[in-house]
Structure formats: C-alpha cells, structure tokens
Amino acid sequence: EPEVTQTPSHQVTQMGQEVILHCVPISNHLYFYWYRQILGQKVEFLVSFYNNEISEKSEIFDDQFSVERPDGSNFTLKIRSTKLEDSAMYFCASSERWDSTDTQYFGPGTRLTVL
C-alpha cells in the first residue's frame, strides 16, 4: 500500500540554525500539507501546497517557514532560524484531490528538537 514517508525521523538542532524536513508524498497525489504537533498539544495545520504554490497557510506559518517541491517526488519544509518553540513533531500529508471528500494520508512524522 502506498504511503507517505518522512526523513529524518528525528532532527536535533541548535537554536538559530536552519533545518529542512523531507517528505515523499504518495506518487499520484497532487496536494501536499504540513502539520505540526507540539508535545501534549493538538495537531495544527501549517500549510497546503499545490501546483508549486502555497494554497493556504496558518498564522503559525510565518516568514521563517517555507515549502518547496524541488523535484517530482520530494516536498520539503524549511525553517530558516529555529526557535526553542519550534520543537515539535512535524507531519507531512498528501491527497489526490482538493475537496471535502478526499482523504489526506499522513507520514510518520519528524521529531524536531531545538536546543
């Protein structure tokens, strides 16, 4: 069964450093998403992406964040200058369509620890 994959599973970085989180969405999916979950809190939407453009973003997704689809298979989330409060699980998701009947499939997540 096709699945979303994410690397690395755990990333440790120093405050102020740049990190790039990697995702490989399901191959025939066209819509891509990033969510995050701070320990003990809710899963929060960050951004959605389609056709090489951001479709929607949350208030959390400020200028420190960017997304990119550098090739036909990868989808990345970059945090330019990490802060302590960026420590969280980051989940990538993908879906085939963009409507309320389509299903988003999530990857296993990357645990980001900012020291």
Place this chain on the structure above:
Amino acid sequence: DAKTTQPPSMDCAEGRAANLPCNHSTISGNEYVYWYRQIHSQGPQYIIHGLKNNETNEMASLIITEDRKSSTLILPHATLRDTAVYYCIVRGAGGTSYGKLTFGQGTILTVHP
C-alpha cells in the same frame, strides 16, 4: 469548519465494540465528518468519513444521525492495538478551506485486556 465535541477519554474491553461519540451540532449541509486516529506520536491515520449515510469499511463503521448533529464511530471488535486518540473532524466545504484538517483534542480510547 463546524466545531466538534468529543469525550476526553473512554475505556473498552478487548473484543467488545468501542462506540466513540462526536457532537457537531453546527455542521453545514455539505460538510463531511471524518475520523482519524493517532497511536502514540505517530502520524494521524485515516479511518472513515461520511456525509449523511452510514458508512462501513474494513476498520470501522460510522453512524451519522438523521439531523447530522452527531455521529458515532464504531470499532466492532476492539483490540489492544486500537488504543489511540480518536479525532472527529468536520471538513470544510467552502472557499479555500477544503484542504485543512482542524484537529481537536480527540478521545483517548484505552482498550483493556
């Protein structure tokens, strides 16, 4: 998106049916009800979704009341591996909010031996 209300926690004996309720009294006519679950800190796993008719798949059944103001997710024969946080989500149907999933706190289901 309509707001959902779920009990914070529920228990179930292994082998018995787990019935997880969700209230969504402000749901709009064209909004879908989705259920996901999250085991430990893994990525949310899709379970099932529906609009107004009851739905069943290999994982679960979804019962939506006729007025669509509430729904129940049924795991027919719960196992220890079904212990997880279960999220009921109403999916937006207008503007640019189709894609976003808005997670609440969910229901922590604990399946006991």
